[in-house]
Amino acid sequence: MQTTGLFSSSSPQQANVGGGSSLIGTLGAALVLVFGVVLLTGLSLDRTQTAMVRFLAEKGVALVTALESGVRSGTRSRTGIRLQYLVEELADRPDVRFIAVTMPDGTILAHSNPARVGEVLNTRGGRELGAETIAALRPSETPSWAIIDMEGSRAFVVFKTFHPKIKGEGRQDEPTVGPLPYVFLGLDLAPLEVAQAQNRERAVLLGAGVLLAGMLALLGLHAVERVRSSRRGQRVAEALAEELAVALPDGLVVFDAKGRITRMNKAALTLLGMEAPAKGKAFLGRKPAEVLPSALAELAAKLLQEPVLPDTEIILRHGEEQQYISVRGGHVNEGYEGRLGSLMFLRDLTEVRRLEAEVRRREKLAAVGNLAAGVAHELRNPLSSIKGYATYFGGRFPEGSADREAAQVMVKEVERLNRAIGDLIGLSRPTDIRPRMTGMRRLIGDTLRLIGQDAANHKVAIRFDAPEVLPDVAIDPDRMRQVILNLCLNGLEAMPDGGELFLSLHPEPDALRLEIRDTGVGIAPDALPHIFDPYFTTKGQGTGLGLATVHKIMEAHGGSISVTSEPGQGAVFRLLLPLGGEGGKVHGHE
Numbered sequence: 001m002q003t004t005g006l007f008s009s010s011s012p013q014q015a016n017v018g019g020g021s022s023l024i025g026t027l028g029a030a031l032v033l034v035f036g037v038v039l040l041t042g043l044s045l046d047r048t049q050t051a052m053v054r055f056l057a058e059k060g061v062a063l064v065t066a067l068e069s070g071v072r073s074g075t076r077s078r079t080g081i082r083l084q085y086l087v088e089e090l091a092d093r094p095d096v097r098f099i100a101v102t103m104p105d106g107t108i109l110a111h112s113n114p115a116r117v118g119e120v121l122n123t124r125g126g127r128e129l130g131a132e133t134i135a136a137l138r139p140s141e142t143p144s145w146a147i148i149d150m151e152g153s154r155a156f157v158v159f160k161t162f163h164p165k166i167k168g169e170g171r172q173d174e175p176t177v178g179p180l181p182y183v184f185l186g187l188d189l190a191p192l193e194v195a196q197a198q199n200r201e202r203a204v205l206l207g208a209g210v211l212l213a214g215m216l217a218l219l220g221l222h223a224v225e226r227v228r229s230s231r232r233g234q235r236v237a238e239a240l241a242e243e244l245a246v247a248l249p250d251g252l253v254v255f256d257a258k259g260r261i262t263r264m265n266k267a268a269l270t271l272l273g274m275e276a277p278a279k280g281k282a283f284l285g286r287k288p289a290e291v292l293p294s295a296l297a298e299l300a301a302k303l304l305q306e307p308v309l310p311d312t313e314i315i316l317r318h319g320e321e322q323q324y325i326s327v328r329g330g331h332v333n334e335g336y337e338g339r340l341g342s343l344m345f346l347r348d349l350t351e352v353r354r355l356e357a358e359v360r361r362r363e364k365l366a367a368v369g370n371l372a373a374g375v376a377h378e379l380r381n382p383l384s385s386i387k388g389y390a391t392y393f394g395g396r397f398p399e400g401s402a403d404r405e406a407a408q409v410m411v412k413e414v415e416r417l418n419r420a421i422g423d424l425i426g427l428s429r430p431t432d433i434r435p436r437m438t439g440m441r442r443l444i445g446d447t448l449r450l451i452g453q454d455a456a457n458h459k460v461a462i463r464f465d466a467p468e469v470l471p472d473v474a475i476d477p478d479r480m481r482q483v484i485l486n487l488c489l490n491g492l493e494a495m496p497d498g499g500e501l502f503l504s505l506h507p508e509p510d511a512l513r514l515e516i517r518d519t520g521v522g523i524a525p526d527a528l529p530h531i532f533d534p535y536f537t538t539k540g541q542g543t544g545l546g547l548a549t550v551h552k553i554m555e556a557h558g559g560s561i562s563v564t565s566e567p568g569q570g571a572v573f574r575l576l577l578p579l580g581g582e583g584g585k586v587h588g589h590e
Contacts, residue, residue: 034211041207048199052192053145053156060158060185061143063090067099067183071164083110083164084117097155097186101162104179121184139182147189154193155186251346253292257339259304260285261292271325271346272296273318296346299327303342307331313349321564324349357529361551364533371424379421387414424534424545431556433476440505440512440577441466443477447484448503451492459498460491466505473512473577479553486546487516487573493539494520494571511559514575523565531563 070086083101091099091112101110106121137146143160161180217236251268255261261283264274272293274283283291288300295314303309309329316323329344387410394407448462455462491501499519506513523531523538530536532551537544554561558578565571 038207041203045196045199045203049196052195056156056187056189056192057143057145057158060145060156060187063096063099064143064158064160064183064185066090068162068164084114087112088114095188095191097150097188098184099186100184102182102184104182109181139184148186150186154189156189156192157184157186159184248345251348253300253344253346255288255300255304255342255344257341259300259342260287262341268346271323271348272316296325296327299329300344303329303331303344309344322350324353361532365548365552375421380418383414383418383421387411390414431479431552433479433553433556435474435476435557437472438475438477438480439470439472440475440480440514441470443480444484444503444505444514447481447488450485451488454489454492455501458492458495460495460501461499462501462503464503464505467507470505470507470512471579473579475557475577476553479556483550483553483575484514484516486550490546491516491518491520491571494518494522499570508576510579512577512579514577515572516575517570517572519570522567522569523563523571524567528563528565532561 067086067090071083087099087101087110090096096112099112100108100116100121102108102121108116108119108121111117137144137159139159139161141161141163143158145156145158148155148157159182162183163180248265248267251271252263252265253261253268254263262285264283288297292300293316295316299309299312299314307330309327311326311328314325314327316325326347326349327344329342331342332340390407390410394404394411397404397407444464444466448464452462488501495501495518502517504515527536527538532547534548535544551561554575560576562574563571
């Protein structure tokens, strides 16, 4: 009999096994159940403790980073006062036991208790860290943590070398001289210990309940007639498998021993864009290559040959959208019966990868901002002098002479460089917006009229599709017109031999979606991840700041922008504007 569940069915021979074998099997199952409950309970407690410790470590590191950042914003002349103030301010939290900044020998530079400043740490009855403990901890640039006994209780202490990078009077970072101080931040472990005790109690109760339920089920199964017990066991197993499959947040694909698909849960169907089939039809009993995407089918074939499929990431395409999927799996074995089948788990990583890309982009923008702040002043002063001298010398040459024209070229080039510096500074600053309720349909129509002549010159036909009635959105009309104009002009430039520029505007539950599609040359796959990076351009001219500026404006409105493209097939930019998001705040910032 074929099964579509997670477990194989019992054969007639298995159903006729004698009572002794049934009892041995029941006892074996009981032992497995006990071991499984104990193991899962231990793993659950271990994961919970690890998560709590990670939470305390991240919290401590965040507070230390905040302290360093706060000191960094001050000047050397007020370092001590500001450091002590920040230490007291950060220590004014119920879960912070103490904060101390010390020299390597333990001399306190700043302390959550101002009376301790100037003393040596641990000179009052072992309340904190002794010199021997400090030496054993060996603070370094990498944040570390330790659990320390303090005044009859334990504290979670995060420590590292202190790097405030204090600015001098010229507002430049002053180099560090001499040994770096240490910073110690002690967090109260009492909430953690209470939570651990509660988790242990809940885990033990849950394990006992599961164990008791399992033992009762096993005893009941053993008391029932052998054949009927076997059939009922199969139904229970399938019911448990059904509940497990439905409850799993990850996608689950089940294969039999021959590699044929016997089950896919709802999460897997949704993840792969497949509709649930009728019972006994569609994918049941079929090979992976006949049902699954090719990349996933290859991994299923590999799982058939190997007992464990390590975590592997693949990319699936649904139309123009890319989906990042994490795939892992393994065999399901049952003692002497050998392999019953295989399980494959699917997890959607698309949002994780998007957030990672956004973090990288923000880091690049931060680097550009630091560069702009550092060099703008140094460049603009010499440029002003160069422009002044070029203007002066140009006026000393006759009108129309080559020397005068050369001086004018120098002036224009200086002005161009000055504009580039201004664009760089503008990109590094938060985007100010002045939102007001605006009709996007009318705004887009007005913008398209501005590029009508350019479109005619490029032999490009413009089409715009939108419902007659649309909700207004809180946007800055000038900034949003800049976004649409930039994307449309880019589309025209991508169609030197003519084509079509298509704009569509449609409402979604909480946003308006604007798509701008061209039929131009498209964007190379290796360029797509960098398309919104500052100074990245695929054209032979321009500064490469246009799309970076567009991205900043969309972020300032609380919206988003994405792009898909195939070389030679054009590009599609998708903009999402929230109907009641951050754009509703007057003079809002990014």
